[in-house]
Amino acid sequence: xxxxxxxxxxxxxxxxxxxxxxxxxxxxxxxxxxxxxxxxxxxxxxxxxxxxxxxxxxxxxxxxxxxxxxxxxxxxxxxxxxxxxxxxxxxxxxxxxxxxxxxxxxxxxxxxxxxxxxxxxxxxxxxxxxxxxxxxxxxxxxxxxxxxxxxxxxxxxxxxxxxxxxxxxxxxxxxxxxxxxxxxxxxxxxxxxxxxxxxxxxxxxxxxxxxxxxxxxxxxxxxxxxxxxxxxxxxxxxxxxxxxxxxxxxxxxxxxxxxxxxxxxxxxxxxxxxxxxxxxxxxxxxxxxxxxxxxxxxxxxxxxxxxxxxxxxxxxxxxxxxxxxxxx
Numbered sequence: 001x002x003x004x005x006x007x008x009x010x011x012x013x014x015x016x017x018x019x020x021x022x023x024x025x026x027x028x029x030x031x032x033x034x035x036x037x038x039x040x041x042x043x044x045x046x047x048x049x050x051x052x053x054x055x056x057x058x059x060x061x062x063x064x065x066x067x068x069x070x071x072x073x074x075x076x077x078x079x080x081x082x083x084x085x086x087x088x089x090x091x092x093x094x095x096x097x098x099x100x101x102x103x104x105x106x107x108x109x110x111x112x113x114x115x116x117x118x119x120x121x122x123x124x125x126x127x128x129x130x131x132x133x134x135x136x137x138x139x140x141x142x143x144x145x146x147x148x149x150x151x152x153x154x155x156x157x158x159x160x161x162x163x164x165x166x167x168x169x170x171x172x173x174x175x176x177x178x179x180x181x182x183x184x185x186x187x188x189x190x191x192x193x194x195x196x197x198x199x200x201x202x203x204x205x206x207x208x209x210x211x212x213x214x215x216x217x218x219x220x221x222x223x224x225x226x227x228x229x230x231x232x233x234x235x236x237x238x239x240x241x242x243x244x245x246x247x248x249x250x251x252x253x254x255x256x257x258x259x260x261x262x263x264x265x266x267x268x269x270x271x272x273x274x275x276x277x278x279x280x281x282x283x284x285x286x287x288x289x290x291x292x293x294x295x296x297x298x299x300x301x302x303x304x305x306x307x308x309x310x311x312x313x314x315x316x317x318x319x320x321x322x323x324x325x326x327x328x
Contacts, residue, residue, distance in 0.1 A: 013188040023056040029171040034126035036061040042077035046131040048182035051189045062091040066112045117166035127169035135179040138224035155235035156228025242271040257318040276318040282307045
């Protein structure tokens, strides 16, 4: 007979139905008896994940909290996570990272994932769990719909995948949970969750959208989140078709790429052209790429992100743009 799992007083206060849902999802995404790593920022969502894990799989996980050094409060928030874990006997490590310039949010995300992957590898952890939930998924979908994004932008995150730049599995066991349910976990266990002030700042699209949605009761957030997952399926199908088109229709040489444009759907053509530009060192935005495709389909030429594209005998030829002084 299986021994009953140890429960802390805080865990005893969490509704059993929430613990059971988390346990079932975690068991589906992370079978076996190895140890799991939780990425915990100190915000309410990730703290709720920590508390649910303590109730569902006590002794089978470790925690990391990443300090990006971008806000003065970050060090205190990481220290709060470490103290909370120490009080509960949970191994915890604070990971301090340096964020490069440029797109700060993207650089911070890349640095965070890299630090978490290194930590998981060093600690022998079998996977990393993050606290993305249904409201995150729905908000991202609506924001990107409002910007006219294509399928890649609308595709939601998956319950399971791999850490960017690593083979370590990445799981998201809260994707079927609502923000209010995670708030209920926090209220029951009563830790001092950190509140990122940017979550209240109207200069961010997500904050404005969240406030606009607060009084809308006719939107079904779980259904929106499922739509984002379905769009991720569509994105995978397009990626598969793009790979096939590339292998059959693109000829690569050291100084150019030649694409034999046939009757492939426009969505595939856009991806092939974007990939060709990427191979030659450029990075094309969706709207700019769409305009380039229109010119090429009309028999013209164009340049984008340092890549010159011409139409020659039915082929689209991608070459690095010549130095300015060499142009005629």
